Amino acid sequence: MTKDDRSYITTPQAEARTGYSKTYLTRLLRNGTLEGFRLGRDWLIFTDSLDAYFAVPHKPGPKGPRKKSAEDHSSVVKSDLTRTSSSGEC
Numbered sequence: 837m838t839k840d841d842r843s844y845i846t847t848p849q850a851e852a853r854t855g856y857s858k859t860y861l862t863r864l865l866r867n868g869t870l871e872g873f874r875l876g877r878d879w880l881i882f883t884d885s886l887d888a889y890f891a892v893p894h895k896p897g898p899k900g901p902r903k904k905s906a907e908d909h910s911s912v913v914k915s916d917l918t919r920t921s922s923s924g925e926c
Contacts, residue, residue: 844872844880854890864889 847858854861862879864870871885 843883845883845886847879847881850881850886854886 845853847861850856850861851858861870861881865872865879865881870881870889872879872881874880
C-alpha cells in the first residue's frame with residue numbers, strides 16, 4: 837500500500853516483522869519516533885521510517901531490580917542486630 841508515494845504497513849504486520857509489540861509500536865508512533873498515520877482506530881507505519889529506526893542500534897532497557905543474595909541479606913541482618921544490641925535497647 838502507498839500514500840503519497842510512501843509504502844506503509846499495519847501495526848500487526850510491523851509487529852510480525854520486528855518482534856516488537858503492537859502497544860510499543862503505537863507508543864513510538866505517538867511520540868513521533870516512527871512516522872505513520874491513523875486510519876480509524878488503526879495505526880499505519882511508513883516502512884521507510886520503520887527501516888530507518890531499526891538501522892540505528894538502540895541500547896536495551898533496564899534489567900529490573902537487582903535481587904540481593906542470601907549472603908548479602910544475612911550480613912545486613914547481623915549488622916542490624918549488632919547495632920541494636922550495642923545501643924542498649926531491649
